[in-house]
Amino acid sequence: MTVELFGLARALAGKAVVEIALDEPTDIGAFILALVSAYPEFDGSIIDGARAAFIEPNLLLLDGRRAPVAGETFGSADKPCVVFLASGG
């Protein structure tokens, strides 16, 4: 699956777009586990691996527009983006 990374996630991964091994479509739980498996450095900073959840202020948006709802499945065509809540400045 193709995933766009922003901010800290991009800084840790060293690139803005990554490919992770994952059957499509997938749900948010499987997505998080695959992401942290591919990038263990995300654990504790972007992702809480034990809870298979994003750590605030990080989150997943589809095509930069909306967060997936509970139970929703998605794939590369939905353009998953790992972003953070913009603030301040």
Add this chain to the structure above:
Amino acid sequence: MSDSYVGPRTVLTVDLSTKSSHRFDLDDATFTRVLGGVGLAVELIYDYLVRNDLFAIDPLGPENPLVFAAGPFSSTPVPAANKHAIATISPLTGLLNEGLSSSHWSAVLRRCGLAALIVTGVADRWTLLVVEGDRVRFEEADSLLGYSAREVTKLVRDRLVDRTARVCSIGRAGEDGVRYASVENDGRQAGRGGTGAVFGAKRLKAIALRGRGDVALANPAATAELAAALRERAIGPATAKYRVLGTGANMRVLERMGQLPTRNFTGATFAGVERVTPEYAREHRGDYLELRAGCAGCPVQCEHMYVRKDRDRRSAGASEYESVWAFGPNCGIDSLDAVLDAIALCDREGLDTISTGGSIAFAMECVARGLIDESVFGTPLRFGNADVLVPAIEAIVAGRGFGATLALGVRAAAAAVGGNSATFAMHVKGLELPGYEPRALPTYALGLATCTRGACHNRAATYDTDLRNPGGAMDDGERAAAAIAAEDYAIVWDSLVLCKFVRDCFSDFYRDAAALWTAVTGSSLDADALRASAVHIWHRKRAINARIGWTPADDRLPARLTQEPIADGVLVGLHIDDTALELLQALYEKQREQQLVG
């Protein structure tokens, strides 16, 4: 533990016209009602206006007060809390303006035994105000004119033979009356609303503080424990985005979300966005040197500055989101070097970067529409022309040519330019818009319209509500309530004063903040009392504005936001329905009135 407030409670008032000063003490009830920082500054302005029977007030006249109010956690072990508020009547909006600044000056204000400092009058010559514990001195400042705040700090320390003196100062922009001139201390700025121009009108170049008094804690053990826990969380994942890249990283996220205002809000995406991000600078480490800075006592150290390695490191520009946005995407400029140079120049001259960039973007659109000549600053004043930033800023500071018009802000500039320019003058109540897209953020749009300060993202703080719930539905009553909750939440942060960058470090903010307050000050407050303080402070802000001329008609967004949909990006077509916004504002007002009944 008694319920009495522990900590400096003295207010020092200084009249520059008569070179006189006096002091009075605040009672316990005042602190529990308004906390400190913004709350205290607002309360003191309100009392001053009422006591002196003042209504319409000339922001550049002698009667306009400059109020500095310390955060009650300043100069204590609480991290991210060395902050103070500066409130005055803004020469840009004609309404209340409350800004925040940080670091050592904030701490030393309390070490001088002060909860607040009020400056009124106009000096007969340029003045350096020196507060040394119990003493106040008025020194000539003619020799400080033309210098930046950073240079003034060095000169004042040399003069006082005291390397520890803390100085806040204006630059040339404040001296010359630019309506959005800033005030700087310790490299931190109270940027918005033209407080620097109020300094200048008073012929007040700088205020030096020398104080070494102890600041008492009601419960040192509990304070230490709570402060240590907050410090630990403040170096964790909740603040990593500020520590690793800083707020400049907002740029790519907002652009991807179709929410990056571009070219004076004519677009929401920017092809050159990548080249003005901190990611770009970090991924070109061979070219750029990164410097880090932050406020005293803060473990986050959020400020990331960059400069090309072949240049003097003292010319580094801060890669703060709002500043980079204002000169980058909002002016259509994708040169990181040019943007950083513009930011560094604004800091040197003492200018608010948001209003400066917004004014230049407005002028660029005037050129694009044939309303002014493109050669007003020499090099063509066109979106995307990086070469025009420095000459435009220099002309604004010097009041030269069209720069004198832009120095008044976009509202006044539109009145001078004429044509249809008022429809694309991006301001609320005269304050230029920051870099969040109101058409994509409905709660933020409401907060921006109603914000007592004008278009301030930090006082309204309502964008956070929308960003946490992207695409989420909310009925009007819920949205009005959400906007009020966000504003009141921000008021508590701004009055305690804690940096909002640690807001994700609290699991239950009101409960935990009340515990901190009680440990530090000894005055018992619970979460509900903090919420009540926020309500009181918001209504005080509104009362000040109503007293000096605000009317509901001022709570309007720029015409562009209600007449033109978002032109590009993933949210293309989104717009604000003017009628729907009016209904929402009516609900907001009703809920605010109900707070008073409650």
